[in-house]
Amino acid sequence: MKPENTSLEITKATSSTIGKVDFDNLTFGKYYADHMMICDFIDGKWETPKILPYGPMQMEPSAKVFHYGQAVFEGMKAFKDKDGKVWLFRPEENFKRINKSSKRMAIPEFPEEYFFSALKTLLKLDKEWIKSGDGNSLYIRPFAIATEAGVSASPSNRYRFVIICCPAKAYYSSPVKVTIAQEYSRSADGGVGFAKAAGNYGAQFYPTNLAKDKGYQQIIWTDANTHEYLEEAGTMNIFFRIGDKLVTAPTNDRILDGVTRKSIIALAERENIEVEVRRVTVKEIVEAAENGSLKEIFGTGTAATVAQVSGFEFQDNYHELPEVENPYSMKFKKMLQDIQYNRAEDPFGWRYAVEV
Amino acid sequence: MKPENTSLEITKATSSTIGKVDFDNLTFGKYYADHMMICDFIDGKWETPKILPYGPMQMEPSAKVFHYGQAVFEGMKAFKDKDGKVWLFRPEENFKRINKSSKRMAIPEFPEEYFFSALKTLLKLDKEWIKSGDGNSLYIRPFAIATEAGVSASPSNRYRFVIICCPAKAYYSSPVKVTIAQEYSRSADGGVGFAKAAGNYGAQFYPTNLAKDKGYQQIIWTDANTHEYLEEAGTMNIFFRIGDKLVTAPTNDRILDGVTRKSIIALAERENIEVEVRRVTVKEIVEAAENGSLKEIFGTGTAATVAQVSGFEFQDNYHELPEVENPYSMKFKKMLQDIQYNRAEDPFGWRYAVEV
Structure with missing residues (x-):
């Protein structure tokens, strides 16, 4: 300090x-x-x-x-x-x-x-x-x-x-329904998507309003070019739990390098939960939802901490996620909050004491 | 009125x-x-x-x-x-x-x-x-x-x-040197590039500073996906004169629908100058520069009216444009200004009188 x-x-x-x-x-x-x-x-x-x-x-x-x-x-x-x-x-x-x-x-x-x-x-x-x-x-x-x-x-x-x-x-206290972007997009390769630049947020309001009119609180953005790859949710990074494994997109110049995101990755590794940081296709998530291997989707961000997703819409099909016991989302939220509120050990040195 | x-x-x-x-x-x-x-x-x-x-x-x-x-x-x-x-x-x-x-x-x-x-x-x-x-x-x-x-x-x-x-x-009174974007980009499909949204401009400052450091006053943006297609210059739309023909990119959700741009297209048509509104590749412009058929590049916008480009850089090669007699850019600039300053007929009904 x-x-x-x-x-x-x-x-x-x-x-x-x-x-x-x-x-x-x-x-x-x-x-x-x-x-x-x-x-x-x-x-x-x-x-x-x-x-x-x-x-x-x-x-x-x-x-x-x-x-x-x-x-x-x-x-x-x-x-x-x-x-x-x-x-x-x-x-x-x-x-x-x-x-x-x-x-x-x-x-x-x-x-x-x-x-x-x-x-x-x-x-x-x-x-x-x-x-x-x-x-x-x-x-x-x-x-x-x-x-x-x-x-x-x-x-x-x-x-x-x-x-x-x-x-x-806490924001978004109940699980949110999301929709996968097929028409609008959030950022371009070579653009400012990785930055917390003001304009990145205002540009999402109109498509988010359209999504809300259809009953979805958030959009999971896809790559602007093909809309085949899942990226982030605008104010949150996104994790997918397939079986017992977590999958999340790598950061790049379109995706914010979230502090909560990287903390969750570290916590998951500590818990011996496999995390794959790789491009995630819409197709595989739809298939995983259909074959039952998609257990959870959750968003991570400072405002939301960890936000559970209850289901997602893609091409007019709504995929409800199963209710799972001891979901990862809640496990990581608790671990994170226990560190944040000084209720648990902090092996990572994430806590920063402020003398008041 | x-x-x-x-x-x-x-x-x-x-x-x-x-x-x-x-x-x-x-x-x-x-x-x-x-x-x-x-x-x-x-x-x-x-x-x-x-x-x-x-x-x-x-x-x-x-x-x-x-x-x-x-x-x-x-x-x-x-x-x-x-x-x-x-x-x-x-x-x-x-x-x-x-x-x-x-x-x-x-x-x-x-x-x-x-x-x-x-x-x-x-x-x-x-x-x-x-x-x-x-x-x-x-x-x-x-x-x-x-x-x-x-x-x-x-x-x-x-x-x-x-x-x-x-x-x-008038802005940019002398011809400008430009560079063609290969790494950074201005907007995404499905984004806000067509809008005069504040963030579109601030996002260009850093790449433009890098271009200025190399001696180029403006960037001609390309599509974020392949960087193969020429789009606009951020504060100006861009026209290419190949032989006696004008070529400019169509407007879409990445490109501003410029008022000066569409006025130039109308003036060119009146003058029986062929205008092709179609996607323009970097490759064809480089080839046209190399074989001598590229006569002019100019930008159009309210601030600049019509801005001559003296040459462009692409992949570390600088292509100087030839000096042409009676360039289209100056011809259109004069026509436009003659209408704007009420020195010429206004067959299009573009002038709007304000009682002062």
Whole structure:
């Protein structure tokens, strides 16, 4: 753990809005913790990060983020254990990934010491917003946006890196029905699909709305070229359990290198569950569903942790998944949460203690 | 021309910043006309549009545009003729296209009467910002952004439609060198490439920076799957002149349906120049360059109008284009500008008079 950077400029909120929040009935993304971090990139360098009361920002209407989508983000969670200690889960992975995303979107990389000192300061100031108990967390959203005023289609010379936090309960608590993409697609070879670039998400809303109209909450995206290979679900990576084996697509320039995904792979290997990281065809999954060898499908992501899929639609046929005893999805979710909430050993060194 | 909508709420600027602008030495996108239009979509409907002094907007840090790139835009120009009359060029096309882009990005469509009454009001208020003379124009940037405060990855329930204007001179005045994409790509089948979605542009900045480092100002994108077919140049559609014939790629879900592109096709047909709208292979263009039949390459777009290409790079070979007499590019540029500046007949009905 790096020393706290004392050069942050801190302006504390004069009052807290925490009293307005019903933590038992949270709408994700509706309430924000009292403080945020803002750091501007001006004249070729990141200025001193500022911790400020959460609130609106002034933006030029011509700011490039509005016009050219030069924006990236991350999703992380802080967990509180039963003793009130606060933990992050593999935050270095998110830090590395936001800079990888930034590079692809021509955004300058953010300094590691700023990222971690801002995180620690925010979690200390807003520690009351982190609730203990299974599924409770403080969702942390670091993001970077192009702020230069100027409508010419070229990289911005100004950026703003922001961290905001909002209390969260587990997402998608009941199993989801999904549909397999046959017409629309999420990303191209040589494109930005591997990055958490803002535009990747907005581009999925319309096809997802069409899917929802048919009763499916999520789309499993396929390769844009043939629609024969299963890729990811837009906010989640996807695992298939065939017999006792797990299969998931390899990451590439179209697929996000999910932190939960790689944690599940590591946990599965520890449990001596075979994991095949290889291209997965729609055909084999349909066949496995038909012959009964497809036991589970689940999605993994920071927001969802592990989300069970109850069935999938392909070419107007709905394939209901069987109810299995002790599903892998729930086993891995519990293992992951036990590590996240400091209820289990952490042989991988994934937990990151935050002094609050 | 639709009657002016008198229900706009107008707040005039108390002073003008026009005195600060050196119209002979403009940096595109640096200065903005005194007024802008803002219209919010709240509770399922677009509110009354407001004309306001140009200035910053307050945005929630959690506004969805920053996180999910739910944003679209258009580019248009207003021209002033020698008698001081103001003209738009095919504005209905831009209106239709922004709604087509919005639909794909799950943004509610904007009402036609609001769009045109706002345009007319802005051009009337800021008529001094439109300068006559070849290449001078007022660039108009309508755009729509998701403004709901909320980091959950789902369509926003609030949007803002904005129109800002900035004085412009012709872009890319000298011929540009381009490179043909072999590694990166711009869009996928089934994706949002046909839309003026913000993220399509930011995603090109990094590969374009790499191209610039090698001395090429623009990339001609190829299909993401094989890189064998030439598509568009990101901010321009592309035409190839082989012998006396023009060839350009058909529009599809990866390629923007450019207003300048279709105007050039119509002008070429009027001039009895053969135009083939069909898939164009890299191979045939390289061969045409090698055997001397490739006479010209040019890009078309609202910002650039018509931009000559002086040569292209493919697989480390640079193909310089010949100097041709009376190039099509300049011929079409002149024809287009003569219509735009009301110096020629307008048999197509493309000019749209604005009462100022």
